[in-house]
Amino acid sequence: MSKQIQVSGLDAYYGSHKAIEDVSMTIEPRSVTAFIGPSGCGKSTFLRTLNRMHEVIPGARVEGKVLLDGEDLYSSDIEPVSVRRAIGMVFQRPNPFPTMSIYENVAAGLKLNGRVSKSETDGIVEESLKGANLWNEIKDRLNKPGAGLSGGQQQRLCIARAIAVKPQVLLMDEPCSALDPISTLAIEDLMTKLKDEYTIVIVTHNMQQAARVSDRTAFFNLAAQGQPGKVVEMDDTSRMFTNPSQKATEDYITGRFG
Amino acid sequence: MSAIQRISTGRRIKDRVVQGLVYLAFALAVVPLISVLWLVIQNGLARFDLEFLTHSMRGIGARDAGGGAYHAIIGTLEQVLLASVIAVPIGVLTAIYLVEYGTGGRLSRTISFFVDVMTGVPSIVAGLFIFAFWILFLGIPFSGFAGALALSILMMPTVVRSAEEMLRLVPNDLREASYALGVPKWRTILKVVLPTALTGIITGVMLAIARVAGETAPLLLTVFFTDSINNDPFNGPQMGLPLYVFDQAARPNDTAIDRAWAGALTLILIVMLLNLVARLIAWWRSPSRAR
Numbered sequence: 001m002s003k004q005i006q007v008s009g010l011d012a013y014y015g016s017h018k019a020i021e022d023v024s025m026t027i028e029p030r031s032v033t034a035f036i037g038p039s040g041c042g043k044s045t046f047l048r049t050l051n052r053m054h055e056v057i058p059g060a061r062v063e064g065k066v067l068l069d070g071e072d073l074y075s076s077d078i079e080p081v082s083v084r085r086a087i088g089m090v091f092q093r094p095n096p097f098p099t100m101s102i103y104e105n106v107a108a109g110l111k112l113n114g115r116v117s118k119s120e121t122d123g124i125v126e127e128s129l130k131g132a133n134l135w136n137e138i139k140d141r142l143n144k145p146g147a148g149l150s151g152g153q154q155q156r157l158c159i160a161r162a163i164a165v166k167p168q169v170l171l172m173d174e175p176c177s178a179l180d181p182i183s184t185l186a187i188e189d190l191m192t193k194l195k196d197e198y199t200i201v202i203v204t205h206n207m208q209q210a211a212r213v214s215d216r217t218a219f220f221n222l223a224a225q226g227q228p229g230k231v232v233e234m235d236d237t238s239r240m241f242t243n244p245s246q247k248a249t250e251d252y253i254t255g256r257f258g
Numbered sequence: 259m260s261a262i263q264r265i266s267t268g269r270r271i272k273d274r275v276v277q278g279l280v281y282l283a284f285a286l287a288v289v290p291l292i293s294v295l296w297l298v299i300q301n302g303l304a305r306f307d308l309e310f311l312t313h314s315m316r317g318i319g320a321r322d323a324g325g326g327a328y329h330a331i332i333g334t335l336e337q338v339l340l341a342s343v344i345a346v347p348i349g350v351l352t353a354i355y356l357v358e359y360g361t362g363g364r365l366s367r368t369i370s371f372f373v374d375v376m377t378g379v380p381s382i383v384a385g386l387f388i389f390a391f392w393i394l395f396l397g398i399p400f401s402g403f404a405g406a407l408a409l410s411i412l413m414m415p416t417v418v419r420s421a422e423e424m425l426r427l428v429p430n431d432l433r434e435a436s437y438a439l440g441v442p443k444w445r446t447i448l449k450v451v452l453p454t455a456l457t458g459i460i461t462g463v464m465l466a467i468a469r470v471a472g473e474t475a476p477l478l479l480t481v482f483f484t485d486s487i488n489n490d491p492f493n494g495p496q497m498g499l500p501l502y503v504f505d506q507a508a509r510p511n512d513t514a515i516d517r518a519w520a521g522a523l524t525l526i527l528i529v530m531l532l533n534l535v536a537r538l539i540a541w542w543r544s545p546s547r548a549r
Contacts, residue, residue, distance in 0.1 A: 056437055058361055085440025095431040099453040109439035112449050158435070165439055 002029035002199045003069045003168040010064030019045045021228035032200045034210035037220030042229030043203045051087035052080040088167035092174040094154035096146035103142040109165035132160035152183020172202040188213050219249045302523030305516040315485040323513045327521050329487040330502035336491040340406035349417025357425040376415040384411040385476030400482035402491030408476035413466045420462025424455040457540040464536040468529045474500035499525040
């Protein structure tokens, strides 16, 4: 299931503005990789280039290579839709489909992508909701609207929706920033559990969170306002937080700036 | 630092005065509505009976009592239905193009401009256009369908504008959530964006229908006029309720005037009924119902 991502020399643009420059890194399978850095440094933009969601924004484009187990996702004969099926995404704000019930939300990826039998869908919905640690809370109200859940439950519903299509990689863009500490804990536990099966990449503003959940951490920064963001340093999380090789990383992590 | 103050008498008075003005404005807006409804109901009930709803004006002389608007009701329903069948798909598809595909492009700006121009077209001009093009130039005789064509011209810009606004209200988060699941754009629009905006689009369509159901001028030039029942909108002159009211009200005797009032009442009831049906559909489709 889980696959490795190799990025080399990646630039991303919004129109003529270069948002990130020359990013190269390897994201290992069956691990959690965290991106940290100040606001506006291009972490989210970079995350979105990994499943070709960046180009959904008008005027946005990408240069460079992203290899998923050796296959270039930006090669001209690759179907972007299939990339997004292989690499799922969870957003900052929980965004369940308001017209659909909890069940339909989880089944959305399957239903919208083709025909699956009812019994098969039932199985996948239950499995995904269990995978997202949500099943016990909501198994009696699968037909209620997804928008009626609490924020933390909605976010876990979105995770269930993302893993229901069985992606190889799961990207999470600040998945806990709108949640209370208890829901955050639930989702962090979930990440630890999911990394047995998925490659997980998470963008976070919360340094403790990065330290708690991730195996490797990349620090993004920009030289000055208006300059493109770059990767300053990437290393094992334990090393990054105890003995970073770059001064800027240390300053950021210890709270001297950012 | 400024000190915490009590609300001054001056502000209290201003608050009261503005509040009073708002209530007054509301009353002023409601008075014409109530008085129109009251007048139509009061005068219309005299002839609003079974005979009126089931008989045409065929063989009813100028001074005769009796007669009805069955032919006009049939005509209005058929013409408005045909007009909706033409205008709603074109209007909604145009709105989808404007919002989802043609963001800021030259074509979408051109379309937007012409939709605005169409909104301002007087209804008689729409009628004249169909009269000149369909009836004079193509030589196709008067029919309910020609009337429906003219009405659809009037409906289209209203449908485009309201559907466009509703589609723009759909949060971009939902589109992205759908893309991130590997759903193609067209399916996202069909299964996520349209259902989310459906309630609003239906309301917009209903307003457009209510607007054209009362149009008289374009019908005068396109469906012509008849006192008989004509169930076939594609063949021969038809009648419409607004035309019926216009015709009956112009006659000098009380029986005809009563028929005109009853016709107006019927028209209002039809529009209100359509609105009710639309609200029911919207309520039935809304996600909050299951809560």
